[in-house]
Every structure is written in structure tokens, then in C-alpha cells.
Amino acid sequence: MADETTNGAAAEAPTATQFNLQKIYIKDASFEAPNAPQVFQEDGQPQLQLNLAQKVATLAEGVFEVVLTVSLTCTLNGKNAYLAEVHQAGIFGVNGFDQRNTEALLATYCPNVLFPYARQAVGDLVTNGGFPPYYIQPINFEQLYAEQLRRRQAGADVSAPAQGNA
Template sequence: MAEQNNGAAAEQAQFIIQRIYVKDVSFEVPGAPQVFSEAGQPQLDLNLNQKVARVADGLFEVVLGVTLTCKVGEKTIYLAEVAQAGLFQLSGFDDRTLDMMLGTYCPNVLFPYARQQVGELVAAGGFPPFYLQPINFEALYAEGLRRRAAQAQQGDGVPAEGGQA
């Protein structure tokens, strides 16, 4: 009987992808066409960010932002920016699990789409292919939790949830 109750509770948690879409995209080559003859080793700088917004009860928009900047020396060769978004229906999760789902699972769903967009932008700009390597969103989420706990502890002297005094 207890197994039936646990099964019923587990069935209540739902994760549904409503829609995946490109929210914003930009590609700039500020020094074209001269940059195509630039000599030197290109330096790539990758910046990731994530935004979560509650759209309605149980409906969340998650936006994974990817910015790739290629420079030779101090000169920007190209700048690719993609804001890959999704609408996700999440219900039946406790607050901690909901936060984890929005911080890890949703970006993992969006990442392949963002990777494809960045790769296509770079290629369409006339540059050698760029393959965005896989990202460990679970590790990034854990680091974010650690930083939040440290800030909370410094801010009021009270340990964060799960922290030790």
C-alpha cells in the first residue's frame, strides 16, 4: 500500500517542454573584410548565462545566453551572441527540486540548440567551424549553490540551507 502512495506522489511531478525558440541572435564582424587577412593566433572567450522567469503558474521561460568573442591581440574578429529559450511546464516538484530542474535540466535541453546556432553563425560569417564543447550544467549549478551559501553566511552570519554552523 505504501508503494502505491509513493508511486502516486511521483506521478504528480511533471516536466513538459512547451516550446523551444531563439529569443535573440547577433553576429558581428566589426573589421570586415580586413579581418580575414589578420595574422596571429585567435583567442576565444566564451561566456554563458542563464535567466529564469515565471510566466504563469508552473510555466517558466528559461533563456540560455551564449556569447563567443574571437580576438587576435586586442582586435575583435567576430562576436556571436545567442539567447536560446524554452518554455517549460513544471509541476509537482518541491522548491529545491524545481530550482535544480530549472538550473540544470532545462539548460541541458537548450544547449544543443544554442551550440548549433553559434556554429552556424560562425560558419556563415566566413570563419572556420567552431564546435562548442559540452557544458556540465550540474557542476555550474553546484558551484552557484556553493557561492550563494557562502554569500548568505557572510551576509547575516546564519548558515544557508544545508550548511553547518
């Protein structure tokens, strides 16, 4: 009888949430120095532009591939010195979370896990290309996600009255 009560209570308990990292890998990496070796003789202040992008793909139920793309472009005196780009990927298991929390995990926690690997890969490409090291500063993915939600909400607020008037 005691077993029946225990089993009944366990059956009614909500599904436990699970989050796990299954694999981290570089999906793509490239380095271009189109004006080498002449660019090594140039004097001047390099201009650096860092771009981030993220893509999430569903591989199976509760299994997602998150790809963080980090692109670093350096120009010197109007010429491209180099372009380093890394697509750092990971496979994550996410189960038992509601849609909102799953989206937040995939948009914030997963890129935070991938970012140090991407930063290292970009840094290695730059120094192996013969250029001075570049250290990408930490990125606040939570803030980026909050800004994305704010923009999404502002877009919904703007379009909601227009739909009501139509």
C-alpha cells in the same frame, strides 16, 4: 463500495510530478564582424572568450521560460574579429515539485536541453560569417549549479554571524 475506497485512496495520493517541454526557440541572435574584410587577411592566433548566462521567467503557474545566452567573442591581434551571441529559449512546464527541486530542474536540466540548439546556432553564425568553425565543448550545468549553491551558502554563512552580532 469498492469505488469509494479506490476514489478515496486516489484523493489522498500526493500530486504527481510533471515536467514537460512545450517549445524551443531562438529569442535573439546576432553576429558582428566589425573588422571584416580586413580581419580575413590577419595572421596570428585567435583568442576566444565564451560567456554563458541563464535567465528564468515565470509565465504562469508551473510554466517557465528559460533563456540560455551563449556569447562567443573572437579577437585577433587585439582587434575584434567577431562576436556571435544567441539567446536560446524554451518554455517548460514544471508541476508537483518542491521549490528546491523546481529550481534545480530550471538551472540544470533545462539549460542541458537548450544547449545543443544554442551551440548549433552559434556555430552556424560563425561559419556563415566566413570564419573557421568553432565547436563549443559540452557544459556541465550540474557542476555550475552546485558551484552557485556553494557560493550562495558561503554568502549566507558569512552574513549570518554578522546579523547575529548586530
